[in-house]
Amino acid sequence: QITLKESGPTLVKPTQTLTLTCTFSGFSLGDTGVGVGWIRQPPGKALEWLTLIYWDDDKRYSPSLESRLTLTKDTSKNQVVLSMTNMDPVDTGTYYCAHFVTMTILGEGYFDPWGQGTLVTVSS
Amino acid sequence: EIVMTQSPATLSVSPGERATLSCRASQSVSSNLAWYQQKPGQAPRLLIYGASTRATGIPARFSGSGSGTEFTLTISSLQSEDFAVYHCQQYHNWPQTFGQGTKVEIK
Numbered sequence: 001q002i003t004l005k006e007s008g009p010t011l012v013k014p015t016q017t018l019t020l021t022c023t024f025s026g027f028s029l030g031d032t033g034v035g036v037g038w039i040r041q042p043p044g045k046a047l048e049w050l051t052l053i054y055w056d057d058d059k060r061y062s063p064s065l066e067s068r069l070t071l072t073k074d075t076s077k078n079q080v081v082l083s084m085t086n087m088d089p090v091d092t093g094t095y096y097c098a099h100f101v102t103m104t105i106l107g108e109g110y111f112d113p114w115g116q117g118t119l120v121t122v123s124s
Numbered sequence: 125e126i127v128m129t130q131s132p133a134t135l136s137v138s139p140g141e142r143a144t145l146s147c148r149a150s151q152s153v154s155s156n157l158a159w160y161q162q163k164p165g166q167a168p169r170l171l172i173y174g175a176s177t178r179a180t181g182i183p184a185r186f187s188g189s190g191s192g193t194e195f196t197l198t199i200s201s202l203q204s205e206d207f208a209v210y211h212c213q214q215y216h217n218w219p220q221t222f223g224q225g226t227k228v229e230i231k
Contacts, residue, residue: 039222047160047168047211047222062219063125096167103156103173108215110158112170112179 002026004036004097004115011121012087018120022080022097029055029075035100036073036080037111042093052100053080054107087122094119126150126214130223136231143199145226147212152192156216159188159197162225163208171210172197202228 008020020038027034037052052060053071061069070083080097095118098111127150137143147157155175160168170179172188175195185200199206207230212223 046224047213049213049220049222060218098167101173103215106218108156108218108220110170110173110213110215111160111168112173114167114169117167 002099006115006118018084018087020082024078033102037098037100038082040093040095089122092122128223130226134227138231145197147195149193153214153216155191158213160211161208
């Protein structure tokens with residue numbers, strides 16, 4: 001059974017850097033074809049894909065946020081760490097990590113399952 | 125970036141009735157489309173991938189169809205636990221994008 005859980009601060013100040021950790025079990029990021037992605041959802045709004053890391057350490061970033069995002073993995077700890085710089089109130093929302101299943105030759109796919117999410121509020 | 129548009133924004137349906145949700149892509153995504161269900165306060169759950177393949181454990185009353193730019197999620201007979209928000213996601217081109225969601229509410 002695959003499970004994921006996000007952890008990190010619930011409140012950050014504008015301009016600060018947000019660091020979130022995704023701790024997972026039931027799979028290894030050392031296994032071929034595996035990935036972990038991050039998706040966020042502002043309150044009452046749509047889901048927005050942020051970033052993705054593959055088993056081979058290849059990464060994908062949302063073009064609109066790429067300059068602010070850093071993604072790393074620790075295979076031995078079964079963790080993925082997301083950093084987002086220069087936080088702004090518009091970044092307030094629930095941040096999810098999810099197990100990624102590759103479906104296309106370009107490395108795209110779907111997310112299953114998802115972590116429970118963590119609500120991050122950006123406010124001074 | 126491929127824009128995914130879902131309609132309607134809200135669908136009011138009585139229990140036992142059929143619900144039909146639409147998802148349109150701004151350009152062809154072939155069959156590289158997934159549907160997720162999200163209940164209040166919960167994370168999204170995968171229902172359908174490859175436009176029409178049910179994920180493990182998903183009841184047969186959920187079905188997906190379509191290809192190219194037009195997709196449909198059908199819930200054949202709504203159960204009380206099906207009232208939720210449904211999201212579509214394309215994984216044909218980077219960046220992967222989601223629709224804005226359709227809320228299925230009790231009529």
